[in-house]
Amino acid sequence: MANAPQAGGGTGTVPPPHSARSDEYDAFGPWIDEVRTADQIPRLYRDYLVDFAAARTILKIPRDIERRKANPGMDLYDNLVILTAEELTILTRAEAAYTAVTLALGDIVAMRTSVNLLAGRLDLHSRSAGPVVVRFNSSSRERIDALVDQIRDRAWRGERSAGCAQGGDPGWRGERPGRGCDRAADPDRTEAALAPLAESDLVLVNQTRRDLQADPAARVVAAQARRNISVKAGARAKFMSWLRPLRLTALAVVESGEQVIIRSRASGIAQRRMADYSLAETFIFAPAATGVTADPLVTYHDVTRVSITFASSAITFETVSGCGVQRALAERLGPRRA
Incomplete structure (x- = not known):
């Protein structure tokens, strides 16, 4: 388990010609989708080993681009977010490759979500590094809110809940x-x-x-x-x-x-x-x-x-x-x- 952001990345896969169709392109829109199977992972991130058995939530966050300006040759997702019981991993598109940051849930000290019309932003602060920023379309804000709640439940409420169960007052x-x-x-x-x-x-x-x-x-x-x-x-x-x-x-x-x-x-x-x-x-x-x-x-x-x-x-x-x-x-x- 990583206790601080870890630099990493991959090269993704070679995109098909612009004229080719793809399931990724056909399903693309401004909304955040939950990933449940390996074939739903955007092709840019498919060389990253995802443990579906350990994952609590996997979200793919689309690029801020109009549908009419997208084409099947593009990498259409800016982020893949993977939450497990102990870690949060964020893969971020960087041209034809991506970077990876892993935060231990116990290291997350603050989170901020903000929306202004359709522009959404999530800032994650950890003990050992500056904020990690994820931008999203606010039409899917409920998925980001649910992710934040899961992190709060796991990382911040666990000890407090245990204290309550024992009759204690934290x-x-x-x-x-x-x-x-x-x-x-x-x-x-x-x-x-x-x-x-x-x-x-x-x-x-x-x-x-x-x-x-x-x-x-x-x-x-x-x-x-x-x-x-x-x-x-x-x-x-x-x-x-x-x-x-x-x-x-x-x-x-x-x-x-x-x-x-x-x-x-x-x-x-x-x-x-x-x-x-x-x-x-x-x-x-x-x-x-x-x-x-x-x-x-x-x-x-x-x-x-x-x-x-x-x-x-x-x-x-x-x-x-x-x-x-x-x-x-x-x-x-x-x-x-x-």
Whole structure:
């Protein structure tokens, strides 16, 4: 089992002439398909040894190309993703070859999914390397969500579930006793925490409510409503701000066992006059975080960039300076207390 990303690759197979038909070409579309048999593996990756008996899930992720621009001579899949009980392997197309990265599930410390219209992205952070990025068409987002849930169940919830079965309370870093696995969220406190988002970002509120219903141990600990922002100085910057006014986007912070979940928009700062249809979910295994830093942005008034750091990478969010979101993240993901 690999404990860190491993470089690897293959040459694939020689593509047929453009005029030839193929099952791969006939089945090609923007959707993510599950691979169940060897003949369903895209030809580029067929020299990679796949253990179907050990695999929990195998997904093939298509290229971002219109069907009318594809032809049977192309390698039509950007990624082959293989999940087993212990590892996640991602094969990535690189011209006529591919690269391979294998992550031990126990090394995955954070995951982020984001969609903006049809553009989807999955970022995987591990203890020993920077993020591995997989791009996908959001029409098949449910398959990526299911993959993320499987990783969370296997890598992050196992010890917590064992503690619950024994009547234990895993708590947070051994602190704050009384937060048991079966503790249900207080509906009144949840609604109070989500109140700042209720009018402007109802889609975030509804998504958070659905997740709280599915996970009785989860609760909202902080939220930030969207807010108009202004630049600090400079005639040109102020003119651009007048021409294209900006806003800080909304987010909600949820805790569940040893996980922190941040629901937000794809970008922390967006144009005020444009509708924002994006959604992002960031899942963090709290014991793996090494710290939280807050750096005020020199360009904008009262905006701070919060960085959640891990051994080999970081995830950032833009927040209102000194807000409850900053405090909640620092408390739950900051350095261990003695």
